[in-house]
Amino acid sequence: MASAKPKKKNPRLASGRKRARQDVKLNAANTSLRSKYRTAVKNVEKAVAAGDKTKATEAFAKAQSIVDTIADKQIFHKNKAARDKSRLAAKVKALATAAA
Secondary structure, rough: OOOOOOOOOOOOOOOHHHHHHHHHHHHHHHHHHHHHHHHHHHHHHHHHHHOOOHHHHHHHHHHHHHHHHHOOOOOOOOHHHHHHHHHHHHHHHHHHHOOO
């Protein structure tokens, strides 16, 4: 049976080895931030689905800062971040008008 992925070769140059070490750290940091982003978005959507206006607005405020951080660090494109914030804001606003 052949393995799924071919084994990566180690870089020969010191700069290449350093780059590989840095990539591991960067990948872990980016993965963590991406996970935090998804969790924040889910929390807002859950609050909206539950119909809890105050919880939804609080969760949206937290999600906004996380989305902005993700965009600033260029993990997601700024337009994607803006689009997601806009969609979440629309859901929270619709919940507020439906409750009133």
